[in-house]
Amino acid sequence: MDKKRKLEILHLLHENSRLSVETIADMLGEDPQEVAQAIAEMERDHVILRYSAVVNWDKVESQRVTAVIDVKVTPQREVGFDAIAERIYRFPEVSAVYLMSGSFDLQVIVEGRHIKEVAQFVSQKLSTIEHVNSTTTHFLLKTYKSDGVIFDDQEGDQRLVISP
Amino acid sequence: MSTIHERLSPVVRNLPPSGIRRFFDLANQMEDVISLGVGEPDFVTPWRVREACYYSLEQGYTSYTSNHGLPELREAIAAYLENFHLQYDPMKELVITIGGSEAIDIALRTLICPGDEVLIPEPAYVSYRPCAILAGAVPVGVETRADDDFRLTAELLRERITPRSKVLILCFPNNPTGAIMSEDDLRSIAQVVIEHDLFVISDEIYAELTYEGKHVSIASLPGMKERTILVSGMSKAFAMTGWRIGYAAAPEEILSEMVKIHQYTILCAPIMGQKAALEALKHGQVEKKHMVERYNQRRRLIVKGLREIGLACHEPKGAFYAFPDIRSTGLTSEQFAEGLLRYGKVAVVPGNVFGECGEGFVRCSYATSVDQIQRALERIDRFVQSLK
Numbered sequence: 001m002d003k004k005r006k007l008e009i010l011h012l013l014h015e016n017s018r019l020s021v022e023t024i025a026d027m028l029g030e031d032p033q034e035v036a037q038a039i040a041e042m043e044r045d046h047v048i049l050r051y052s053a054v055v056n057w058d059k060v061e062s063q064r065v066t067a068v069i070d071v072k073v074t075p076q077r078e079v080g081f082d083a084i085a086e087r088i089y090r091f092p093e094v095s096a097v098y099l100m101s102g103s104f105d106l107q108v109i110v111e112g113r114h115i116k117e118v119a120q121f122v123s124q125k126l127s128t129i130e131h132v133n134s135t136t137t138h139f140l141l142k143t144y145k146s147d148g149v150i151f152d153d154q155e156g157d158q159r160l161v162i163s164p
Numbered sequence: 165m166s167t168i169h170e171r172l173s174p175v176v177r178n179l180p181p182s183g184i185r186r187f188f189d190l191a192n193q194m195e196d197v198i199s200l201g202v203g204e205p206d207f208v209t210p211w212r213v214r215e216a217c218y219y220s221l222e223q224g225y226t227s228y229t230s231n232h233g234l235p236e237l238r239e240a241i242a243a244y245l246e247n248f249h250l251q252y253d254p255m256k257e258l259v260i261t262i263g264g265s266e267a268i269d270i271a272l273r274t275l276i277c278p279g280d281e282v283l284i285p286e287p288a289y290v291s292y293r294p295c296a297i298l299a300g301a302v303p304v305g306v307e308t309r310a311d312d313d314f315r316l317t318a319e320l321l322r323e324r325i326t327p328r329s330k331v332l333i334l335c336f337p338n339n340p341t342g343a344i345m346s347e348d349d350l351r352s353i354a355q356v357v358i359e360h361d362l363f364v365i366s367d368e369i370y371a372e373l374t375y376e377g378k379h380v381s382i383a384s385l386p387g388m389k390e391r392t393i394l395v396s397g398m399s400k401a402f403a404m405t406g407w408r409i410g411y412a413a414a415p416e417e418i419l420s421e422m423v424k425i426h427q428y429t430i431l432c433a434p435i436m437g438q439k440a441a442l443e444a445l446k447h448g449q450v451e452k453k454h455m456v457e458r459y460n461q462r463r464r465l466i467v468k469g470l471r472e473i474g475l476a477c478h479e480p481k482g483a484f485y486a487f488p489d490i491r492s493t494g495l496t497s498e499q500f501a502e503g504l505l506r507y508g509k510v511a512v513v514p515g516n517v518f519g520e521c522g523e524g525f526v527r528c529s530y531a532t533s534v535d536q537i538q539r540a541l542e543r544i545d546r547f548v549q550s551l552k
Contacts, residue, residue: 012461016534023534026468027461155208161191161511162184162201164290164339 017051066140070104183517200528201511205403210451216443231427233260256416267395267412272299280330285316286519307521314343318352337370340527342480370483372401402444409441462530469541491524508547
């Protein structure tokens, strides 16, 4: 299957990972077997890493906190930022790590049940790692939009049932 | 003494109400209805376009514009039309209207002398016939057929031409059938049009929603620009139905007369809508492309689904409608649509409202989500099976 078609499959799955192979095949005018094969290939090649739902956790978990932590580190010879990033992203509390340009080096997203848990992680684990020079922790107060999805979107279908 | 009703215009009194209206009333009384009955995008106008409108209001753009519309919008439309090999002088050959509907109305009123005949390939958009009648014309249907992909042919057209024929209204991609026309088709039509000295009102509102082949405007063919009024607008391609921004492009000789009607009745289209339309044309291409891609995917889904249910369905290659043949159920299109609404809770539009040759078909809009399409198909399937 060509690259353009594979990209279309990825866009469809990214928007709704519950779409069946048959539905995707129908939407693209492709053979279901070829679609299944393309998806399997992209899973094998780690293009598709996982199928998940975008959840508005605020609606179900009042105790959940998310922290965005800016981290300054000293890069190491030969491995640059990769080794230190790996030491950080291996912690189960860490949900994301990005290498950044600008005034800090790594952005670390940490999720915990309460502020104290995040504070303990930052002070006892993250800050004490060798080559970590400083951390600045921001607590996330409300999610308005994530992964391209607007939370609490009020734009319902306002159209009449029948129109010309 | 005559009643108030008797004193009203007989032309208006004798106009039948839209066939869609009854279904609209019926569907509105019911709950949990999945609607395949809407003739407009399910997307909300792209944010950048809405934001441009807010900004224009903040800047105090609340005045009239020229009767023709904002010059910068006309320039943007002229530049956009060049993509279809059309050259129009934005200052003399373009007018911004209240949707494509107004453009059709003023075009007909400009062209028609009482008793002239207007040729309308059918199934056709519901407003063409009434607009022709209101302009003083006699509408003449030109029936197209499903087994010919609802294309208009020169032969079909020729059969309905009389000495009184004056105007041909084209609508391709077509509402309700989704039919498109190839350049060869249009060349044959153009030959007949020139031979019989007809005018053409070419409604190209769905031009962007052409999924197979490339949209060709009849105005771009030799000898046609001078006798064609091209009508289009922002509604379908940019999901801007409620903004009511359309336009007409025509040679100055015709357009200047159309603008007289426009200036005495409408004056000008709302400035905030025109500002939004400008943003859509200049920067809305990415969003438009995304929407068109989605319609195309849904088109394949619904056509395959309808065929699997056992309803023959020609391949719609444009717009966002499937027009399945429901004659195998033994019901008329009204009976089918009403039964499906009452017992299956799916709203579709009976084909006969688009002209007599639409009988035996229903219009299913796929401008709705994949989930809704799949649920609707399941319900249609149950309804069709229950008839056996």
